[in-house]
Amino acid sequence: MEANISTAEQILTTDGIPLKDSLKKTERRNKIKAFLLVFPLLLFIIVTFIVPIFDMLGRSIDDSQINTVYPKTFEEYKKWDKDAEELPPEEVYKAIYYELGEGDKIQIGRALTRMNYSKSGWKSLIKKTQRQIKKDLKAEVVIASYKERLIEINEKWADRTYWYAMTQMLNERTPIYYWNALDRTYDAEMNVVMQSEERRIYIKTWIKTFKVSVYVTFFCLLLGFPVAHLLANLPLRYSNLLMIFVLLPFWTSLLVRTTAWIVMLQQNGVINGVLVWLGVLSDDGRIQMVYNETGTLIAMTQILLPFMILPLYSVMKVIPPSHLRAAANLGAKPFTAFVRVYLPQTVPGMSAGGLLVFVLAIGYFITPELVGGKDGQLIGHWIAYHLKTTLNWGLCAAMGAILLGIMLILYWLYNKIVGIENIKLG
Amino acid sequence: MSKFFKTIMAFAFLSVLPFSASAEVTFVSWGGAYTESQIKAYGDTYSDPDSIIFEPYNGGLGEVRAQVESGNVAWDIVDVLPSEAIIGCDEGLFEDLSDVEWSPAPDGTSMEDDLAASGVTIMPPCCAPQIFWTYVAFYDPDNFPGNWSGAKPTGIADFFDVQNFPGKRGVHTWANAIVEMALVADGVAVTDVYDVLETSEGVDRAFAKLDTIKDHIVHWSAGSKPLELVKSGEVVMSLAYNGRIGAANMSEGENFEYIWEGQVIEQEYICLMNGAPNRDAAIDFMIHASSSESQAEQAKYITYGPMRASGIDIIAAGEPWFHTGVDVLSQMPNTPEKIAISVIGDPTWWADNGSEISERYGAWMGN
Structure with missing residues (x-):
């Protein structure tokens, strides 16, 4: 008898199905149900988050469009020995002549955006040339030398710098946008070289973006820590009231807060006015606090402050006051007790707040745009510019990817140093 | 599936569909x-x-x-x-x-x-x-700085003249129009501006002229800002979209004075x-x-x-x-006599050179 129960299959449910199968079935059904419940959300995340990110990463290295427009030209171009000949050989001119004359107008137009970024002036050069070639082809002009004909159409075809700029576009997959985003470009031999001096803006902006984000995070911590501490330790009826002061600005529109800061900080604004009235400043000596980096720093710190206070507060709230009392009991001075007992327990809150503020700051756009003025613009400004105005989306994508990369590196560093399990939002 | 859930799903799908x-x-x-x-x-x-x-x-x-x-x-x-x-x-x-x-x-x-x-x-x-629409310089005669010794700015050259017209100037944070204005202020005829800009020396010349007022500029980025800047006395003159000035003059009782000469018509x-x-x-x-x-x-x-x-x-x-x-x-902004003293913005030049000039202007502002 006992030997028969050695295997579980023997246990049957009332309708004769082995219990194990029956259980499995219900479990699977539950799993499917659970999956179906989260499926819309999963789909939403895939469509709105995963796909766009990969699309962006793809665009940042993709140069295939222009390669479909000038396949023959590029092929001939690669044969050009730049040491031996000053200008490309006749075959290159011939190839581009026909690719412009017979190519699809819209495809060429799209390629123009890309070409013009590698060298200003391509756009009108190609357009003018294209018009003339079309006329040539219609009139069936006999052409002895395509090189001479193109130079005759526009003398810029004899300008080597245009041809050299073409090296940037020769490959279908290219790191050039990343180099461009770092103030670098290709020279005639496809070596990476610095962009011409007066055009160098991106490295400076990257450093500034990084610097401002670090400062903002630091100041938020400096200002947020005491506030969070106060909130966590006051009796409930006072702390609730104080909490309103933190939350009210948090709920106020970003634009309103940004504009309010302009009113406060401008030269004829509230702060300067009070300082002049107090006699601290002379009327001519009003300080320029907005429309520059200072303005960006001040406004961003205030706007991002709640993101530091709230996680800090929620962590501090649950630190038992008895810990500090115990430390004091054991002979610690208040300062030692604070540093060695209290502070370590707030690290999860500081990390959460710090990471949150930093991530938000590094991609900030509208506030720096409005108060940044001459030198307070962050990298978001240039991403928006190329996205909307020059349509150089490859460059935008590369900048976005770099931002993403910085975040991932920081996250990895953070995990190494503090440990991601130490993060706490509440 | 509960009715509630079905409703939610229906809404979710509807919101995904593009409006027909x-x-x-x-x-x-x-x-x-x-x-x-x-x-x-x-x-x-x-x-x-x-x-x-x-x-x-x-x-x-x-x-x-x-x-x-x-x-x-x-x-x-x-x-x-x-x-x-x-x-x-x-x-x-x-x-x-x-x-x-x-x-x-x-x-x-x-x-x-x-x-x-x-x-x-x-x-x-x-x-x-x-x-x-134009980028045009303007000032507020009711708020006239005493150190202009009674003189009125009449052309874009006065906008660039911080000796005779001391005080801050409001300028936008992007390169359009200001490059052209710098050249006109430097003595280039309004019709020759883009010929000069066609060469890199011309662009350098514009930026050299901009250097002369660099320390006197307050940069704005929102179209309503220049009016506030001038009204509050933060700057003594500013560039602005002419329509904003017109609206203030015609509907809000302001009395702003335009400096038409050297404006850039877009x-x-x-x-x-x-x-x-x-x-x-x-x-x-x-x-x-x-x-x-x-x-x-x-x-x-x-x-x-x-x-x-x-x-x-x-x-x-x-x-x-x-x-x-x-x-x-x-x-x-575009009566015939004003057109004669204005730069007609050349969008072809900007489509060609926009990104390079914008990057350069950005670098110039930050330096």
Whole structure:
């Protein structure tokens, strides 16, 4: 008898199905149900988050469009020995002549955006040339030398710098946008070289973006820590009231807060006015606090402050006051007790707040745009510019990817140093 | 599945679906007082006013390209800057309208000649003309700085002259127009500006001139800002969009003084989206919106000038033209005598050199 129960299959449910199968079935059904419940959300995340990110990463290295427009030209171009000949050989001119004359107008137009970024002036050069070639082809002009004909159409075809700029576009997959985003470009031999001096803006902006984000995070911590501490330790009826002061600005529109800061900080604004009235400043000596980096720093710190206070507060709230009392009991001075007992327990809150503020700051756009003025613009400004105005989306994508990369590196560093399990939002 | 859950799902799906195209033409523009003037001047005067839906957008071609590339075009007509009209047309984001018969001026002048009379020789083939708007310097005579010793700034050279006209200047944070103005202030004739800019020495010259006022500039980025800057005395002069100054003068009782000499006249176009859902109706509306009468009509509500020269004639004949019953021509940036002392912005040059100059200007500002 006992030997028969050695295997579980023997246990049957009332309708004769082995219990194990029956259980499995219900479990699977539950799993499917659970999956179906989260499926819309999963789909939403895939469509709105995963796909766009990969699309962006793809665009940042993709140069295939222009390669479909000038396949023959590029092929001939690669044969050009730049040491031996000053200008490309006749075959290159011939190839581009026909690719412009017979190519699809819209495809060429799209390629123009890309070409013009590698060298200003391509756009009108190609357009003018294209018009003339079309006329040539219609009139069936006999052409002895395509090189001479193109130079005759526009003398810029004899300008080597245009041809050299073409090296940037020769490959279908290219790191050039990343180099461009770092103030670098290709020279005639496809070596990476610095962009011409007066055009160098991106490295400076990257450093500034990084610097401002670090400062903002630091100041938020400096200002947020005491506030969070106060909130966590006051009796409930006072702390609730104080909490309103933190939350009210948090709920106020970003634009309103940004504009309010302009009113406060401008030269004829509230702060300067009070300082002049107090006699601290002379009327001519009003300080320029907005429309520059200072303005960006001040406004961003205030706007991002709640993101530091709230996680800090929620962590501090649950630190038992008895810990500090115990430390004091054991002979610690208040300062030692604070540093060695209290502070370590707030690290999860500081990390959460710090990471949150930093991530938000590094991609900030509208506030720096409005108060940044001459030198307070962050990298978001240039991403928006190329996205909307020059349509150089490859460059935008590369900048976005770099931002993403910085975040991932920081996250990895953070995990190494503090440990991601130490993060706490509440 | 509970009823509640089903409802949620239904809503979720509905919100994902794009709104289906209706028979109404969607006209996308900058919003605010500008769109308001378009609604009154073009929409309300159209044969079927209810068929036009006006929507605001933030400018730029980003959204336009996203719609065309995804094949999900929701807009019909977009109001864009001239260099964007060119880029959008080149890229096939807008549809080529070379074959459309635009409405002639009252005296029969073709639209092309009408535009040429205003100084615009190249019209983007995908677009219809709208208004002239300008970057113009202005100051507040009621708030006159004592250290100008009674002299009034009369030209853009005075804007760049911090010796005789000390004080801060408001300038926008992007390169358009200020580069041209620097050259005019440096003595280049208004018609030669782009020839000079064609060479790299010319660009260097403009930036060298900009260097002379660098420490006296307050940079603004929102169009309403320069008026506040001048009004509050934060700056003594500023560049601004002329329509903003006009609105303050005509509707808010301000008394701002323009410095017309050396202003940069910019064009504005309405373009047809490639793949517009209501293409034919949209073209019909564009013909109406670009007619001399409609363009003149717009000047009743905002002080941006009609691009068609005949539009100015209609206004001149009909003064007082503004809807409040006052004269408007003195506030208009493109009367013939003002055009003679203004730079006509060249969108082709900007489409060619825009990114390089913008990067350089950004680097210059930050240094």
